[in-house]
Amino acid sequence: MSQVALVTGAAQGLGLAIASRLFAAGYAVAITDLSLERAQAAADRLDPSGQRSLALKLDVDSKADFEAALAAVVERFGALHVAVNNAAMTMTTPVMQISPEEFDRVLSLNTRSVFVGCQVFGAHMAAAGYGRIVNMASLAGQNGGTATGAHYAASKGAIVTLTKIFAKELASGGVTVNAIAPGPIESPAVRAAVPPERMEGLLANIPVKRLGDADFLGDLVVQLARPEAYFTTGATWDVNGGLFMR
């Protein structure tokens, strides 16, 4: 039986790249997203036979959706070994104009979702005595991001802290919890956020002068998901072309 992974926000972008690399590494993969149709379309492209994939609706704002997705994965594949809390939203509003409601919305979708995902998936994994959780943070959570993304940056910084807390809590259950903090990665979201005329300026600021590679992030998840990766937990893996160094 294959090892089993679940990725949130996996219908496109980095989540899809991560799901694809896990699938290529032999995992059975649950591709989850806000829209079941988009998750199903991504799963159909990845795995036309449907033998090692499962498309699910999982709105990360809903704890019930996490619980239902876990139950569906266990029913179909028998277990869940790897969970990637990837889904998030961005909003761009000058920091002094962000309303409390907008702040709450971003923190709920980006941070509370990771908290709930670690609780729900972590409890299942710890009961089984084994698991791997990877949380998607961001360079913005390390360096403060931009003046129009204060809530986004704060939401991602909090993921780094939550990752350490759950790593300690779940270690005795054989579960590791790590975060990845990417800088700008070649992806639909970066292409949408950075118009062509601003791309040169962005690249000029990156020490390696290139965008990051989404498949590399997927391969990093595959490495962190290996049983042999038991000794890295609570860590945040920077993938940012030199934009932030500890």
Ligand SMILES: NC(=O)C1=CN([C@@H]2O[C@H](COP(=O)(O)OP(=O)(O)OC[C@H]3O[C@@H](n4cnc5c(N)ncnc54)[C@H](O)[C@@H]3O)[C@@H](O)[C@H]2O)C=CC1
């Ligand atoms: N693209 C980049 O360069 C960077 C991305 N990141 C992080 O990587 C992750 C993925 O980013 P991208 O692929 O660029 O984003 P994206 O916007 O292309 O994809 C996000 C996916 O999440 C889904 N989603 C949105 N709300 C959801 C909800 N409530 N429940 C479930 N799914 C939902 C969307 O439908 C979409 O499929 C995010 O956590 C983001 O903050 C971090 C640093 C850089």
Ligand SMILES: CC(C)c1ccc(C(=O)O)c(O)c1O
């Ligand atoms: C694709 C989005 C807008 C994006 C771009 C850059 C960063 C970063 O450098 O930290 C992000 O976190 C993003 O989400």
